Amino acid sequence: ATTPIYPQALDTYVKTSQRIIGNPSSLHDLGSQANRLLEQARKQIADLIQVESTEIYFTSGGTEGDNWVLKGTAIEKKQFGRHIIISTIEHPAVSETAHQGVGFIYWKHGRKLAPLLNGGGQEKNQRSSTENIAGIVSMAKALRLYLDKKNEKPEHTAIIRRYLIEALKKYANVKVFSKETDDFAPHILCFALKGIRGEVLVHALEEKQIYTSTTSACSSRKKLASSTLHGMNVPDSLATSAIRVSLDESNTIAEAEQFMIIFNQLYKKFSIIRS
Structure with missing residues (x-):
């Protein structure tokens, strides 16, 4: 969850925080500007992991992502039973499903997943909460930097x-x-x-x-x-x-x-x- 931040990602976070002050759900120009940046980051992440941008949903971090995938699937598939089979060596976010600021999940087309957070209808009505624009944009930058070094x-x-x-x-x-x-x-x-x-x-x-x-x-x-x-x-x-x-x-x-x-x-x- 924590590691030294890439200087380039930190620079992106600071500049985005200073320049982008609009809510991406707002209809005015500042909101439209924030929304454009949000969708650019979504597409960049999707391209990096070779999926469709419509399959990327932003979260507050890995713990929420694990919770959403497991609980959301369990809710949608409850007619098939009340047991989920996992290994005995899972991370607690998986084995104790019930954070660090920003994350995303890849939700493949055709899969069913129930939303956990209700409210403003962000992320195509699947994950309500105002998106963390600076965090998302810098996450996309960090992911690109990481994948550039992935082989070494x-x-x-x-x-x-x-x-x-x-x-x-x-x-x-x-x-x-x-x-x-x-x-x-x-x-x-x-x-x-x-x-x-x-x-x-x-x-x-x-x-x-x-x-x-x-x-x-x-x-x-x-x-x-x-x-x-x-x-x-x-x-x-x-x-x-x-x-x-x-x-x-x-x-x-x-x-x-x-x-x-x-x-x-x-x-x-x-x-x-x-x-």
């Missing part, structure tokens, strides 16, 4: 992740859950230091200005072990020790090497405590 980004993060996996495997009391296969996201590394709770290691790394998490940040304050690890049949004794390292194209091998130097220091410190 996974390999870049995979190289760093591979280095960390091999380095961590050398420690007797470390259990690495991530694998070097295409079945695992190339930008996420999950491991546990046996006998040390995950939040303890997170705060120890934080003191060295290395920022990790014990689970998805969206659910980290629930103080529960990762549901994904439980879905992988990882025992609680290990799941509660797990931490997650997230990578992106801005990270370097030099940073990974520094991470291992600091981790080695902490490993020795915690080994003394355990003994």
Whole structure:
């Protein structure tokens, strides 16, 4: 949900916020100007993911999008039953369907989906709420920038992740859950230091200005072990020790090497405590 913002996307957000002040649903010129920009962003996103612009609906973020697709489908398909089958390793926004500002869903033509938000009738009467023009336009810009780097980004993060996996495997009391296969996201590394709770290691790394998490940040304050690890049949004794390292194209091998130097220091410190 959070990552360093592309400077170009931030610049687009600021300029749009300053220049576009109309409500895209308004009939006057300022509203028409905002609506034109909204539809341009919709078409740009559709072209980037190779779908029709009429299949793109803007939301407040990933959590709302997951909720809309799952609940909206359940409402429309309730005559087929009351159970939805998902895997045991879904993100909480999926498994606990009941945010960061802006998002969109791809709604394929012919599919049925009930609206969750009623009111002003925006997004073709399917998602009421005044659209976040600056957020949407900058999201379209960020998506284009991301897709421009799409081919190089996974390999870049995979190289760093591979280095960390091999380095961590050398420690007797470390259990690495991530694998070097295409079945695992190339930008996420999950491991546990046996006998040390995950939040303890997170705060120890934080003191060295290395920022990790014990689970998805969206659910980290629930103080529960990762549901994904439980879905992988990882025992609680290990799941509660797990931490997650997230990578992106801005990270370097030099940073990974520094991470291992600091981790080695902490490993020795915690080994003394355990003994």
